[in-house]
Amino acid sequence: xxxxxxxxxxxxxxxxxxxxxxxxxxxxxxxxxxxxxxxxxxxxxxxxxxxxxxxxxxxxxxxxxxxxxxxxxxxxxxxxxxxxxxxxxxxxxxxxxxxxxxxxxxxxxxxxxxxxxxxxxxxxxxxxxxxxxxxxxxxxxxxxxxxxxxxxxxxxxxxxxxxxxxxxxxxxxxxxxxxxxxxxxxxxxxxxxxxxxxxxxxxxxxxxxxxxxxxxxxxxxxxxxxxxxxxxxxxxxxxxxxxxxxxxxxxxxxxxxxxxxxxxxxxxxxxxxxxxxxxxxxxxxxxxxxxxxxxxxxxxxxxxxxxxxxxxxxxxxxxxxxxxxxxxxxxxxxxxxxxxxxxxxxxxxxxxxxxxxxxxxxx
Amino acid sequence: xxxxxxxxxxxxxxxxxxxxxxxxxxxxxxxxxxxxxxxxxxxxxxxxxxxxxxxxxxxxxxxxxxxxxxxxxxxxxxxxxxxxxxxxxxxxxxxxxxxxxxxxxxxxxxxxxxxxxxxxxxxxxxxxxxxxxxxxxxxxxxxxxxxxxxxxxxxxxxxxxxxxxxxxxxxxxxxxxxxxxxxxxxxxxxxxxxxxxxxxxxxxxxxxxxxxxxxxxxxxxxxxxxxxxxxxxxxxxxxxxxxxxxxxxxxxxxxxxxxxxxxxxxxxxxxxxxxxxxxxxxxxxxxxxxxxxxxxxxxxxxxxxxxxxxxxxxxxxxxxxxxxxxxxxxxxxxxxxxxxxxxxxxxxxxxxxxxxxxxxxxx
Numbered sequence: 195x196x197x198x199x200x201x202x203x204x205x206x207x208x209x210x211x212x213x214x215x216x217x218x219x220x221x222x223x224x225x226x227x228x229x230x231x232x233x234x235x236x237x238x239x240x241x242x243x244x245x246x247x248x249x250x251x252x253x254x255x256x257x258x259x260x261x262x263x264x265x266x267x268x269x270x271x272x273x274x275x276x277x278x279x280x281x282x283x284x285x286x287x288x289x290x291x292x293x294x295x296x297x298x299x300x301x302x303x304x305x306x307x308x309x310x311x312x313x314x315x316x317x318x319x320x321x322x323x324x325x326x327x328x329x330x331x332x333x334x335x336x337x338x339x340x341x342x343x344x345x346x347x348x349x350x351x352x353x354x355x356x357x358x359x360x361x362x363x364x365x366x367x368x369x370x371x372x373x374x375x376x377x378x379x380x381x382x383x384x385x386x387x388x389x390x391x392x393x394x395x396x397x398x399x400x401x402x403x404x405x406x407x408x409x410x411x412x413x414x415x416x417x418x419x420x421x422x423x424x425x426x427x428x429x430x431x432x433x434x435x436x437x438x439x440x441x442x443x444x445x446x447x448x449x450x451x452x453x454x455x456x457x458x459x460x461x462x463x464x465x466x467x468x469x470x471x472x473x474x475x476x477x478x479x480x481x482x483x484x485x486x487x488x489x490x491x492x493x494x495x496x497x498x499x500x501x502x503x504x505x506x507x508x509x510x511x512x513x514x515x516x517x518x519x520x521x522x523x524x525x526x527x528x529x530x531x532x533x534x535x536x537x538x539x540x541x542x543x544x545x546x547x548x549x550x551x552x553x554x555x556x557x
Numbered sequence: 558x559x560x561x562x563x564x565x566x567x568x569x570x571x572x573x574x575x576x577x578x579x580x581x582x583x584x585x586x587x588x589x590x591x592x593x594x595x596x597x598x599x600x601x602x603x604x605x606x607x608x609x610x611x612x613x614x615x616x617x618x619x620x621x622x623x624x625x626x627x628x629x630x631x632x633x634x635x636x637x638x639x640x641x642x643x644x645x646x647x648x649x650x651x652x653x654x655x656x657x658x659x660x661x662x663x664x665x666x667x668x669x670x671x672x673x674x675x676x677x678x679x680x681x682x683x684x685x686x687x688x689x690x691x692x693x694x695x696x697x698x699x700x701x702x703x704x705x706x707x708x709x710x711x712x713x714x715x716x717x718x719x720x721x722x723x724x725x726x727x728x729x730x731x732x733x734x735x736x737x738x739x740x741x742x743x744x745x746x747x748x749x750x751x752x753x754x755x756x757x758x759x760x761x762x763x764x765x766x767x768x769x770x771x772x773x774x775x776x777x778x779x780x781x782x783x784x785x786x787x788x789x790x791x792x793x794x795x796x797x798x799x800x801x802x803x804x805x806x807x808x809x810x811x812x813x814x815x816x817x818x819x820x821x822x823x824x825x826x827x828x829x830x831x832x833x834x835x836x837x838x839x840x841x842x843x844x845x846x847x848x849x850x851x852x853x854x855x856x857x858x859x860x861x862x863x864x865x866x867x868x869x870x871x872x873x874x875x876x877x878x879x880x881x882x883x884x885x886x887x888x889x890x891x892x893x894x895x896x897x898x899x900x901x902x903x904x905x906x907x908x909x910x911x912x913x914x915x916x917x918x919x920x
Contacts, residue, residue: 205568274638274640275637277713285706285708285709288877313713313715315714316713316795317715343641343645345645345649350676350677350679352675352715353680431680
């Protein structure tokens with residue numbers, strides 16, 4: 195497997211995405227002129243900087259001036275306070291509209307860094323260099339950026355596309371197995387909603403993937419990214435098509451909120467969300483054998499037990515979901531392995547299913 | 558003069574702008590369905606709310622639910638702190654992606670309200686109802702939104718177009734004469750860069766305009782807005798064409814920073830900026846008689862004396878201007894009454910002219 199490049203066309207231009215072994219080296223020829231003789235801000239967190247900053251040294255050679263910006267490690271980075279501090283540092287460092295911003299890190303660094311690029315001087319060009327599996331298959335692609343409010347995660351943000359995404363597999367070698375396992379839930383989500391062959395790849399190679407096998411991982415990353423790029427290109431601003439990517443996330447987000455983001459990992463939450471969407475899908479048009487395959491694969495991925503959850507609390511949180519319209523909550527349901535659709539469901543019906551689902555899943 | 562409507566086409570759709578007597582009533586038929594059965598957030602300041610909130614009561618009749626949001630009066634409203642508070646209130650009130658935001662106020666309310674609409678849940682539709690002359694002819698049109706940083710005004714913001722702009726002349730009746738005088742500098746700026754007939758209207762009717770004569774004012778507002786709409790439609794993201802609107806603002810912003818925003822009003826600062834751009838314009842291709850007419854008109858508008866200014870301090874601030882590119886500072890210079898162009902000037906040459914200009918203008 196070698197790096198491949200895919201183009202994502204959108205309202206404001208094109209994002210070129212390189213994915214796979216040697217992506218950084220392959221991208222350099224095109225990205226260097228874009229950095230050439232500019233002031234370049236590199237946004238990263240301390241742990242990522244320590245592990246990976248040197249990997250982009252040669253990419254940054256063309257820059258006139260490199261200014262390092264640091265954000266806290268973890269979800270707490272995603273705040274207005276961080277954006278305010280970063281933009282102040284950028285003003286003080288002499289940032290201009292034709293300066294560039296390069297994000298090196300996982301999803302949270304990407305979210306707050308992208309938001310910063312999108313609003314500094316009303317927007318400067320930026321690049322995403324995702325260093326986690328989760329960011330490579332999901333967060334870094336599609337231009338969604340965000341910060342959190344105390345009341346709601348990702349409640350503030352921008353759709354603002356990076357000019358480049360460079361997903362080099364070298365970054366994946368340092369990931370702990372648990373980070374890979376968590377990200378696999380997003381890969382499985384993508385497979386269920388849009389790529390049956392990817393689902394079969396995960397089915398047949400789950401153990402290799404969990405062990406971080408570079409060859410299979412590269413294939414899975416490329417396929418997952420390709421599905422996401424196709425969907426975002428068709429629907430940048432999250433009309434019905436892009437909403438398919440929320441498969442498993444409606445209940446997933448609610449679980450994270452109710453259990454606590456520190457207590458339940460995002461991947462596991464999405465795993466439960468996928469299980470519940472499969473239940474609802476069967477009440478819709480998902481055939482039993484496909485539902486059974488989904489359940490079997492998720493079962494092999496090792497979901498933690500949940501304790502003491504109440505359907506009512508989850509239902510309340512879901513009603514405040516930012517994807518909720520005033521007209522009601524749209525659910526993404528699998529219709530087969532490799533396809534999904536958006537269905538608006540009455541809250542009462544969902545609450546009923548949710549109660550039985552929790553009885554079966556919760557200690 | 559009756560209200561007219563003009564359409565501004567841009568990357569994400571069309572903004573319809575109503576301007577003049579009866580604009581609110583005329584807009585209602587189209588705007589009501591857009592508000593229909595939605596949660597509507599009304600962003601305003603206490604003084605504006607007191608004076609004008611009832612004027613939009615009937616417009617809001619169609620809404621399911623109206624939530625009032627208040628921002629501080631004046632420039633201090635334009636902060637990350639305000640945006641964070643507003644978005645938190647919107648989450649708590651149950652705001653959704655298809656909720657609407659209506660901004661009632663002048664430029665500062667418009668800037669921070671527009672930024673809030675642009676990033677809440679990654680962007681919700683909004684309308685501008687500008688209540689000041691300055692906002693009607695300038696700030697409310699074109700989708701520029703912003704907050705300030707301690708280091709720089711408008712250093713953070715978004716290009717995000719409102720769905721509607723409703724500039725009713727009823728709001729202008731309560732404006733103090735000084736607010737009208739300040740806004741006239743933007744009208745004269747627009748006349749110089751793009752509408753000779755508008756310049757002649759101001760020349761022939763300056764006293765009526767200063768006195769708030771509704772008939773002449775409505776004509777001037779409509780003509781000024783039309784020029785701005787034409788420019789923004791051709792160049793939404795401030796390439797060279799939209800930069801023409803910065804005529805007089807390069808020195809103007811620097812003066813505000815150095816003298817202090819509380820000490821020197823924006824219009825007066827732009828007035829000085831126009832005088833200086835006229836000097837530079839004469840060194841370029843502006844003919845003497847046109848330069849003289851510009852100076853004469855600005856002279857009649859009553860600029861305050863400036864004291865103890867140093868060219869070096871202004872030059873330093875201009876070098877940090879957010880419109881500066883890393884390559885240098887582009888100046889907008891009049892080439893005739895009714896036309897301007899962007900010229901890149903070496904800092905040394907400008908500093909030299911600025912020193913003599915200050916000698917002639919500063920006590």
